Amino acid sequence: MFGNQQIDQEILVSYNIYFSDLRKKRLKIVILLALLFIALFGILDLTLYPQTASTLIKSRIVFDAILTAYFLAIFYRPWIKNMRFAVMLVIITILTQINILIFITHDGATSPYYAGLTLAIVAITIVIPYTFFETCTILLSCLVLYFLTLIVDHQVHGTPYHLPLLVNNLFFLISTNTFCIVASYLNVILRFNEFRINFDLRTTLGKLKTAQAQLVHSERISAVGNLSAGLLHEVNNPLNYAITALQVMKMDPNVSSDADLKETAADIENGMMRIKNIITDLRAFAYPQEADRQFQFKIHEAIESTMRFTAHETEDIEKIVNVPQDLMVRASKSHIVQVLINLITNADKAINKAKRENGKIIISTKQENDRVIVSVSDNGIGMNEETLQKIFDPFFTTSEIGKGLGLGLSVSHTIIKNHNGNLAAKSVLGEGSEFYFDLPI
Template sequence: MSLSLHRAYESDLRSYRLSFSRGGAWTGIALVLLGIGLDYSLYPAHLLEFTLARVLCSLGILAIIGLMRTPWGARNVEAMSFTWLMLPQVMIAWMIAVTEGASSIYYAGLNLGVFASAIAFAFRMWQNLTLGLLTYLLYAAACWVHDGHAPGGGAFAVNSLLLAFSAIASAVCTYFNEQARFNLFQLKAELADKNAQLEENNRSLAEIKGQMLQQEKMAALGTLAAGLLHEVNNPVNFCMMAIDIAMEEPAAKSNEVLHECLTDAKSGMQRVQYIVSDLKTFAYRKSGTDHESAQFLFERALESSVRLVGHEIKGIKVNRHLQPDTLVRGDEAAIIGVLINLLSNAALAMRKGATREPSIDIYAESRGERLKVTVRDNGPGITPENIGRVFEPFFTTREVGQGLGLGLSICYSVIQRHGGVLAAESTPGEWTKFTFDLPRVTGGEK
């Protein structure tokens, strides 16, 4: 038995012993008092003194029950149980001494106490043997007091053998009961471990499933982006060239409204180019590339993210607080995905909470060899019961069909893969803040 398992077993067994000892003590009081009927039938001449003895014995057991309700008594439940079991044995031995000695039928009560300790209580084998030995010594002392000399032969020998048989049988029962209790506890402990492992496996499977779903979406977006880049770039480049030629025409230069329209059209075409390029960066990856060791500007990743969620954050003020050097090492596409998730979640929460003057503040500052990033919104916040669950796979507060609850759990894994931790803080009704850090590229690595 390992030390930790032994301690756990003893802790679990203590409450079991306490419960059974209390129940047995109340049963003992009932049996002791019911024995008044035996006294009346067998020894009416001793009825008064035997009744007084039984009442005193019952009060002693009752006092021990009270002690077992205290922290000290609960810690010493084995000693308490042994003590109250010995009280009836002492009382019966005294009754044997003042009545018929070895011939007294009350020796059967001593056997009952020994058997009860083995059947009803979680004693150890040595404790049960000790109880049997003390019971026999009490019986021998009672017979000696009654006879006035050392007892021997006849009824004493027979009763002594019966007491020995009871003690041995009880000790054997106690041993196997102890083994059965421990085996049951061991099985419970193993089952608890298996359940814990199963829960951990389920969590891992859920995370893997979420990552696979995300990878499938990324692959689909990559295919879409590659197709868009091929199909859109040619007409966009043609439009850009046509706009440039048109802007050089004298009519366009002399007409302020026409020139402004052509400038807006060119700006729109450039935006289309940026969006397609950003989508390709976010979703399309070359196989065999070590993405976590690549270098990129966090500022550039942020701009790409803001452009990709432009339709979701429309009307929301985005404030950037960035240090001059934001060169970091990692998977740019994955970090863009993290930022998109944080920005879109913030926008959705603020729209759902009808936040007045909604805004998102993004900070990036050096902390040694790491770049700490903070995304803070002034939305409705996250409730205390949900703040600790936001990174759990499949946990979502959105309505059914509006989200799988995988976004933040995948973001957590992405940041963890970069050697950082994604953390959430919130004050309900005021703000929500997500922080994470990325490895900076130092001067010697550039």
């Protein structure tokens, strides 16, 4: 239809949907206008053919009834689902009705209703979008119907052909048809090119909007990182002093010989080491490596950091970690932690939505050739197929207004993609979800 142009399949599919919807809307307009004009032109029957007016008006009533049946069958009782067939059926019916009027008048080529053919062809070509093939088929049908009407009129009523007038009518009818064919072809090309420009514009705007949102998201993360960097310095120094003082205190004979004091000192040391681990994680968050500055690390370490970050949110949920201690991956550790935080946070929200008393989050890994598959699954509320198709779209969120921008999974998907991997999901509504991604070793 579009010559040798290289057309993106996505654009073509979208255009076909648009084209079908446009034809359906325009066909509704054509049927309503046809019903109106078929009835109004009954005035011509009374004026020009008072003797046969009743027959002509009955014909109009019959065809109005047929078009009304088409209208209901296409738009309210979708018995006719093929829109191309529906368009052809309606137009051939309108052309048939005009030719029947010509036949009833017994005037052959001299009938004034001939003008109705030209008017109908031009009007329909303007209103309804056709393909080039459909235009040729409709206009050829118009000529064939007109010829058959004149032949049958001549055979049944003895109406002369009036050759000079017939040649004149055919000349104008063929000229009009040729004009309509050319106009329809040019309209198809123009309509598609306009659609492609608009499609590209919408796609570009969507990408810009996504990039802007991710930039804002990154700026917020950067701001949190900068704040964390300042706090780290202020917290880390006194913490080191406290840990040093604790070590000195543990060497005191009075402490080492007293079981209660020794246990208390051990508890204090565990608490301080936990704070130190959190500070280490925050430092990695405050000074993240770029995605192209990847190095090998134990995936278990990234998961441990994530568990510490999300410990407060998921304290009432059972966490099961099935990850080998020595399994290595090559990636940006801080970015992988960011992805895991998003996945575990979403799992926590899904479990809370489902109001599970035995909420469970399972984190597991497995090695396939030179890739490591990381999986985060939950027994939360799950997702239907429609939601599953949209979860990685920017701004798509199932959270309440003001409780999420819908960027977490979109950003995570981009991070994994930048690691030459893929983030995917599967889910069963009411049972839970599983998100998984792969990383190189």
